[in-house]
Amino acid sequence: MQKILLLLILVFATGCSSVERLRDQKRATRSDSRYIGEVPNMLKGTVKHHVALMGFDSTYSDKVKPSVSAGYGLVIGLQGTGSSEIPPQVRAHMIADLARRGVGQSTQGYGKLTPKQLINSEDTAVVIVEAIIPQAATGRKPARSNVNPDHHSLRGTTFDVHVFAEPSSSTSSLEGGFLLPTYLRLGQLTTGKGQAREVAVASGPLFINPFADPEALDNDYVDRTSGRVLDGGEVMINMPMRLVLLDPSHARASNIQTAINRVFPEELGQDGPTARGINDEQIEIRVPPSWKDDVATFVEILTHITLRVQNPETIALQIKRMLVRDPSPRNADAAIWRWRALGDRALPIIRQLYEYPDEIPRLAALRAGGGLKDPISVPHLIEMANADIGLASRLDALDILEGMPRDFRIEVGLRPLLNVSDLEIRLKATETLVKRDDPTVDKYTVQDKFDLIVVESDYNTIYVTQTGIPRIILSGDISIERPLTMQTWGSDLVIKESTTNANAVEVRHRNKDGKSSIHDNISPSLPTFTMFLAHKSTPEAPVPGLDLTYSRIIGAIHSLWRQQYLNADFKVEQDRLLAAIKRLTSETTYTQRPEFGEEEEDTDKAPRFIEGPPVVQPETEEQKPITISP
Known part of the structure; x- marks a missing residue:
C-alpha cells in the first residue's frame, strides 16, 4: 500500500511540472510627484x-502659471504700409482660413473681395498674434435666445495680445491697423492638422508705441511692425x-x-x-x-484653506502666535492667506494686531482684514497711507483700500495724497480714487476709445496706460504753453498759437488721403485738447475733432511734452503683457514706475514666444466659422 501511495505522489509531481505557475504580481506603488513642495x-x-x-499645460508647480498661445492673423486698414510677401505655406493657410470664415461672400460685408485679393493688398498684412492667457481662465458662455450674445456677463476672461508682422514680409508699419478676429492656440505655431485646439480669439485696433513720430519710419528707434491690442483677447473655453x-x-x-x-x-x-x-x-x-x-x-x-476647521478662532490664534514668534515675510504672506481662508470668524484675532508695534505682523493683519472687508481696519490703513514710513508700506495700504467697500472715510482720507510731493503716492492715490468712483474725480469715456481722468492737484502730471483698458490721467491744471510752433508726423500735424484768439491754439491736420483740415480757437487746456484730438465729428455731434486713435493721441501729447510745451511730469504704465498674472511675488513687493525716457537694462528679458521657423503641415482640418467685422 505504501508503494502504491508513493507511486501516485511521484506521478502527480511529474504531471504538475508541466503546469505554468502563477508569477509573482507587482504590487501597486505610489507615483512620484514631479513637484516636491516645501512645507513650513x-x-x-x-x-x-x-x-x-x-x-492647462500639465505642469506641476506651487504657483498658478499662465499659458502661451499664438496664431496667424490679418491686419487691415493700413495705408499702403502692408505687404503680400509671405511664405507660400502661410499664404495657403491664410487663404483657406479666410475662406472658411466667409470672406468673398457678400453677406459678410466684404462684397466680392476674395481672400487672395485681400491678402495681396498693400493695405493689409499677415501677422503673428501671441498672448499669455491666465491659468484657470473662464471661457465664453453660450447665450440664450433672449440674451444679447455680447452681454458682458457672457464674456470669457480677457487679456492683451501682442501682434507683429510675419518676419519674412516687407510690411513697414502696422500703424492705424485693425486685427481681424484671430484664433489662438496653445503651444507651437503651426498650420494644418497639426494645430492644437482653439482656446481664445483676438481682434481690435492696434496700439503702436505712441511715444514717437508715426511717419519717421527710418529715423528713430520705434518698431512699427509690432504692436498690441489692449484687452483684445477673449478666452473661448474653460481652462x-x-x-x-x-x-x-x-x-x-x-x-x-x-x-x-x-x-x-x-x-x-x-x-x-x-x-x-x-x-x-x-x-x-x-x-x-x-x-x-x-x-x-x-x-x-x-x-491656504485649512482642511479640518472645528474652531476657526483657535486656528486663527495659532497662526497669530506663529507669526509673532517668527515675523518673517514668508510667514506673513502665509498668515494673510490662511486668515482670509478662515473668513470673518478670524477677525477678532486679526484685529489684535492692527496696532502691533512690529511692522510685518501689523501689515499682515491689515492686509488680511482689508481682504475680509473689515471696516475697523479702515482708519489704520488710512493712517498708514498718510504716514511718513516706507514707500512700499504706504503703497500696500492704498492697494488694500482700493478694494474696500464704499466708505466715505476712505475718499476723504486719501484726497490729501493728491497734493503730496511723492509722485508714486500721488499716482497710486489717483488710481485708487478713480477705481472707487470718487465724485471729486472727473471721468470721461471719449468716443469709446479710452477713459480720460481729470484730477485736481497741486502738481501737474500726465499718466497713460499701455495695458488693459486705455486710460489717460491728467492731474493738476495743464495747458499748452504759448507761444508755440510745433509740427510732427512729417508736418501732418501742426500746432501753433492762434492769430485771432489769444486764448486758443490753431491746429492743422492732414489726413492720409491728402485732405487738409484747419481748426482754430481750440482751447489750450490739455483735457479739452485731448478730447478734440479724439472726437469724430458727426451730424449728431458736429463739434470739431480729428478722430485720432489712442496711439496717435498719446503720440501728439508726448510730442508737446518732449518739446517742453507742457509743464508736467510724464509717466507711463509699465508694460505687463508678458507678466499675465497680477502677482507672483510677495504682497509687499513694489516696482517703481520708470520715468519716461530712461532706459533700464533688462537683465531678465523674456524670450520670444515663437522661436525658429513655423512648422507648416498640410491644410486638412476644418475650423469653426467666425464673423469678420472691423
Whole structure:
C-alpha cells in the first residue's frame, strides 16, 4: 500500500511540472510627484501642504502659471504700409482660413473681395498674434435666445495680445491697423492638422508705441511692425486646473474637496462644484464667476484653506502666535492667506494686531482684514497711507483700500495724497480714487476709445496706460504753453498759437488721403485738447475733432511734452503683457514706475514666444466659422 501511495505522489509531481505557475504580481506603488513642495510650519494642515497645481499645460508647480498661445492673423486698414510677401505655406493657410470664415461672400460685408485679393493688398498684412492667457481662465458662455450674445456677463476672461508682422514680409508699419478676429492656440505655431485646439480669439485696433513720430519710419528707434491690442483677447473655453496630491489618497482627496467647497460653494451660473475629485491623485478646480477676474487671489485663498476647521478662532490664534514668534515675510504672506481662508470668524484675532508695534505682523493683519472687508481696519490703513514710513508700506495700504467697500472715510482720507510731493503716492492715490468712483474725480469715456481722468492737484502730471483698458490721467491744471510752433508726423500735424484768439491754439491736420483740415480757437487746456484730438465729428455731434486713435493721441501729447510745451511730469504704465498674472511675488513687493525716457537694462528679458521657423503641415482640418467685422 505504501508503494502504491508513493507511486501516485511521484506521478502527480511529474504531471504538475508541466503546469505554468502563477508569477509573482507587482504590487501597486505610489507615483512620484514631479513637484516636491516645501512645507513650513505655517502651512501644515492646509491644502497647500498636500498638493501642487497642475494647469492647462500639465505642469506641476506651487504657483498658478499662465499659458502661451499664438496664431496667424490679418491686419487691415493700413495705408499702403502692408505687404503680400509671405511664405507660400502661410499664404495657403491664410487663404483657406479666410475662406472658411466667409470672406468673398457678400453677406459678410466684404462684397466680392476674395481672400487672395485681400491678402495681396498693400493695405493689409499677415501677422503673428501671441498672448499669455491666465491659468484657470473662464471661457465664453453660450447665450440664450433672449440674451444679447455680447452681454458682458457672457464674456470669457480677457487679456492683451501682442501682434507683429510675419518676419519674412516687407510690411513697414502696422500703424492705424485693425486685427481681424484671430484664433489662438496653445503651444507651437503651426498650420494644418497639426494645430492644437482653439482656446481664445483676438481682434481690435492696434496700439503702436505712441511715444514717437508715426511717419519717421527710418529715423528713430520705434518698431512699427509690432504692436498690441489692449484687452483684445477673449478666452473661448474653460481652462482646466487641477490639484495634484503629492501623496495620493482617496480619503485625503475627499477631505480637500469638501474643504474647498465649504469655502467656495457653487455659485449661480457656475457649471458644477468648485472642487471635484477625479481620483485619489487629482482634483479638478472650477473658478467661481465672482472670482474670474482675480484668479491669482482665488488660487492663493484656495491653497491656504485649512482642511479640518472645528474652531476657526483657535486656528486663527495659532497662526497669530506663529507669526509673532517668527515675523518673517514668508510667514506673513502665509498668515494673510490662511486668515482670509478662515473668513470673518478670524477677525477678532486679526484685529489684535492692527496696532502691533512690529511692522510685518501689523501689515499682515491689515492686509488680511482689508481682504475680509473689515471696516475697523479702515482708519489704520488710512493712517498708514498718510504716514511718513516706507514707500512700499504706504503703497500696500492704498492697494488694500482700493478694494474696500464704499466708505466715505476712505475718499476723504486719501484726497490729501493728491497734493503730496511723492509722485508714486500721488499716482497710486489717483488710481485708487478713480477705481472707487470718487465724485471729486472727473471721468470721461471719449468716443469709446479710452477713459480720460481729470484730477485736481497741486502738481501737474500726465499718466497713460499701455495695458488693459486705455486710460489717460491728467492731474493738476495743464495747458499748452504759448507761444508755440510745433509740427510732427512729417508736418501732418501742426500746432501753433492762434492769430485771432489769444486764448486758443490753431491746429492743422492732414489726413492720409491728402485732405487738409484747419481748426482754430481750440482751447489750450490739455483735457479739452485731448478730447478734440479724439472726437469724430458727426451730424449728431458736429463739434470739431480729428478722430485720432489712442496711439496717435498719446503720440501728439508726448510730442508737446518732449518739446517742453507742457509743464508736467510724464509717466507711463509699465508694460505687463508678458507678466499675465497680477502677482507672483510677495504682497509687499513694489516696482517703481520708470520715468519716461530712461532706459533700464533688462537683465531678465523674456524670450520670444515663437522661436525658429513655423512648422507648416498640410491644410486638412476644418475650423469653426467666425464673423469678420472691423
